[in-house]
Amino acid sequence: MKLHTAWRGALSFLLHGLALCATLASPTASAQTAYEAALPEGINNAPTLCDMVACTEVLPGATIFSERKGQPRYVEGFAEHDGQRKLTGYVMLSTDITDTPAYSGKPVVTLIGMNTEGRFTGVKILKHSEPILLLGIPESALVRFNDQYLGKFVGDNIEIGRSRPEEDIIGLDAISGATVTVIAQNQVMMTSGAAVARQVGILEPTIREQARFVDRQRPLDWAKMVREGAVQRLTVTPEQVGLARSPEPFIDLWYGYLNHPEIGRAVLGADGWQALMTRLKEGEHAIFVIRTGGIESFKGSGFVRGGLYDRVQIRQGQDAFTFRDLDYLNLYGVRAAGAPAFDESAIFIVRSPAFSGAFPWKFIFLGNRVDRATGARSFANFDTEYWLPDHYLEGGRPIVKKPDAPWVRIWKTRALEIGLFSALLVAVAVVYAQRDRLTRRATHKNKWPVNVFKYSAWIISIGFVGFGLLAQPSITQVLTWFHSLLFQWQWALFLTDPFIFLFWIFIIVTVFLWGRGLFCGWLCPFGSLSELLYKLARAVGLKRFQFVLPMAWHNRLKWVKYFVFFGLLAVSMFSMGLAEKLAEVEPFKTTFLVGLFNRSWPYTLFAASLLGLSIFTERPFCKYLCPLGAALAMPSTFRWFGLKRKQACDSCAACARGCGSNAIDADGRIDHRECMLCLDCMVLYTDMHACPPLSQERKRRTKAGLPLTPIGADGYFIPIKPVPARTAKV
């Protein structure tokens, strides 16, 4: 109980302290920020979207707005001249069209305006949950980013990065440090714009070559169709739509493509299929759907009023196909033997030559996710892919060039840097693996054989990794992953930042191999900067001002970082946003991502103080504050390979005195949670002039005229064992 109270007290202290800091840091924007802004009630469903949000801001000139229409939904904006209405463009709410998550795992709710020519006229962020935009990067950066879309055509290839006219790609300037956010935002903009542009005819639908079917007159039963992929299933569970978990699915659908003669006959019977095909015109396609389980209807009642089935959709590439009431026919039963029982069914007709049975398509159930706590509904799509099996098509499946996922594009465009970065990581690991050879070459007086590598790593990590690639790992990533693990893990999200992604693979592997020191001591950009300052200060003669905290204080203060880490973790349970704010205890964002001089003074002061302090004492932030270090220190307990110790170490304190990390205790034990793997003690370990026990032995041997044998792995001269003379007893 007491402990609980104490914990709460401490937590509240931390919260208050950092919240104060945060308040100081953002003296201006807090009034208009869209961070976790409350959206008008019913914004996701109300027909009159523009009564709730300022549509005129994104579609200047329009004064009258229609109700939401279409699928996906949009609003028409009209200008009125002399009593005549003139269509000026369209307004769309991004979450009506796509639920692409940004860095936070949640969508950036954006209101987008587009004129009748398909050019963007306005972009307004209604709500976002991006921590980076809360602190550090001002929201205005995102506004400026969005302004780049104004006047651009929705049908252009717009990407983050530089323009490549030879590839027809228009580049947009990213926001440093918020790449994931802007990549997600670009996807939202282009997807939303295109979805509406295609509906209203600004963008032509893709014309796909029609399928030529292989008809071997095979009688297909249901199980065979399932096995071959001629029918597909789409199951939505209650928990996916925010309902209580239940063994009963929310909806369980099977569907298939009826134009293929074998499938069509299997489902409808030969006569039924023939009758259906005579009803279809050239370029029309029939799809059957049955509901075999679940509590939800895929028809709903929207088609009664509006004539549009608003719960199901077909998507092929960028083209979405919806069904009107006139595109519906009764499915009178599934003939195929072994077909499951069903209680709702349909034949839907796709009336567009843009659709082709030869290419993959998706059957989409358009749902709503209900937040149980607030009752808020948000848009959620569920789909599975359908592609006629290879042997159902004459000539097999056509080759489909799918556009790369955004993360793939990033990996491709930054291949060189990714290669260099990977080489750096591998090189450091290889060098470290060879540490024994280096430390034996080095001596207490001349540590260059080790340091040349370490210092190189530092310089590269500060310049290239930190300032160049902005690849400074951070505790926020740990928190984000942690939440992703709990709620929604999306590889794509993490893969959009290849350097951080690779860095973390390196970190996880090396922490369990050697402990956190290899990352913290050799590659962490901030850590490297911090220690480099210390070393430089020493080199330029500031050594006399440099100090090491007494062990007693060190041993107390080193726990602070764990406290910080668990504090952040605890806060993140309540509010990711607050935890992200509090993660400003890391000066990384200020130092690398945004820049020391681009932030408001409290941040600059904080980061500068830490760096300033580093001049006088080695790595103060790493030792006492860094929550990331703390998070990595704990698993370091279980590292596979530790540093070596010899028997005499328990009484000799030479290494401990020289340990910049204060990681060696009075008994000579190395605390691998604190150790930065600087290898100073390992240099000493084999230095017969510097290691006191070795030095003693060297002197004894020299005196005794014994040879100085090489130093073994145990840190001692390889003992000379007298070989018994053969003739001794003759």
Add this chain to the structure above:
Amino acid sequence: MNEAKMNPVDEMPDPSRRKFLNTAAVAGIAGAGLSVGLSACNKDAPAPTAGAAAQPVAAASHAANAHLKPGELDTYYGLWSGGHTGDFRVLGLPSGRELHRVPCFVPDALVGWGHTNESKAIMGTKPDGSLRYTVADTHHTHASYKDGNYDGRYAWINDKINSRIARIRLDYFICDKITELPNVQGFHGIFPDKRDPVDPAINYTTRVFCGAEFHIPLPNDGRDLDAPEKYRTLFSCVDAESMEVRWQVLIDGNCDLAATSYDGKLAATNQYNTEGGYHYEGMMSAERDACLFFNIARIEQAVKDGKFTTFGTSKVPVVDGTKTANADPKTALVAYVSVPKNPHGVNASPDGKYFICAGKLSPTGTVIELSKVLEWFDGKLDDVDKAIVAEVELGLGPLHTAFDGRGNAYTTLFLDSQIVKWNVEAAIKFHAGDKGAQYVVDRLDVHYQPGHINASQSETMFADGKWLCVGCKFSKDRFLPVGPLHAETEQLVDISGEKMVLVADHPVRPEPHDFIIFKRELLSPKQVYDINEFPLAVKDPKEAGVFRDGNKVTVKITSLAPAFEPREFRLKVGDEVTIILTNLDKIEDLTHGFAIPKYNVNFIVNPQETKSITFKADKPGVFWCYCTHFCHALHLEMRSRMIVEA
């Protein structure tokens, strides 16, 4: 940490994943966060497995259950005659739910049939523009064939009172043509042919045969009023497409019901008044009446060869089918097969081999083998009565026969209030002398006094032996009493087994006669009209308005829920007004009505449909034209003001 607090606004929708926190997630915090993957929500559908396909198709198990669950669809269409309501009805079976009534011969207040100009043009008008007839008595409806099955194009229905035949389009379920047969009265039996007798390429219906019951003077222009022996009846053939009468056959005796063969060569009608009696005693005096077989190819050749006459003002060629003129089988157009005493009903078996006449006043069923009739026409059979392969006792008052496709016939016994199920081949054996042949399979009491009977697909080569419906003329105690006029009982019988099982009673408003039942897959009705099928269509609200030519005024109106365009229009007393209304709504089922108070106007326009109506503006004032067919939340507000200036 309670759950609600852990769940910020529209984040973390998934409580189950939240629970994951308590168990495995601590491993993630320790830096191993990349090792566990949960898939994104749209990838959660498990890979389809064959094992997931479990129970058999629900639809396949309906056969035994006539009672459908909400939302469940019937498996058969039933097309019903309405009797002297004069309409055509559509039922769903096995539920027995009435889905539609198609007005054809008589006016209908709902759709405006008999009020709109278009329907009047179909129904026929007198010179003053008023309807020629407003009553009708529909008895038999049959649909068009292709390859021995229904092809879903048309159904035809007769009007016995005014000798009219109406065609129903089965894509829109509307009457599109009505033809009045010349020189006949009591047009009763009707049956489409199933293919052409000569041209094998015509494997579908091109003719509809019509039999007339009542003997009348020819022409019936006032002559021979008191010479009943000169009264005659004709058998008519109507072109299925043009609905023109192709030809008629003058016969001895009368026509009752009709049937056609699957090879297209023969049409038949049973006769109950070979005597030419004009009182019932006279009509039932002979012990045997007849079933007439018409050789279609020969009749048409005769017409082609000019061997016909005409009666009165009618131009329709009439060939001579009387006994005396057809004594030589090799040239005969008609064969007269004798059938016991006042038979009723002639039905073709689905195997294409037999026609069966029920005895009515004789307790027998007569089985006539068609191949033998053809032999007679070829001169290979000396006596056409040798085509009778069975004449067996069935029960009292046999009327009509249906088939199950398994060799059994089901005949209604009017007086016994029963259905008898009997095996045709066994009856033939019995008739041939095998007295041990048990041809009666089962008997079932029905309620009461059954007339027509039909089974699912019974009148096609694809009789499936699932359901049998019987139209009982008396219901007596079967339903809640509603005064002296009783509903009739259409009873549904499961005939899928050896024994017939009565499964449902359905009351119907008097008084349907015949009906057909066929699989739902055979029809492909259209959901909305094609606006281009209407020459008068007002295709855009901008075209709406008042167009005046002297005192002839055309008001073009469009409807688009929830408004008419124009919202008001001005007329002057004395104007001859034609209102043209197009329903521009495209949404299925979004039908509008249009009523004008005090002007006795009401009709509906279905999506994309156009109708017009003409009347005289004879009352000044304001008249709210309003939508009578519920259409929209603003249905009550959907009006237009007709302002008639004095």
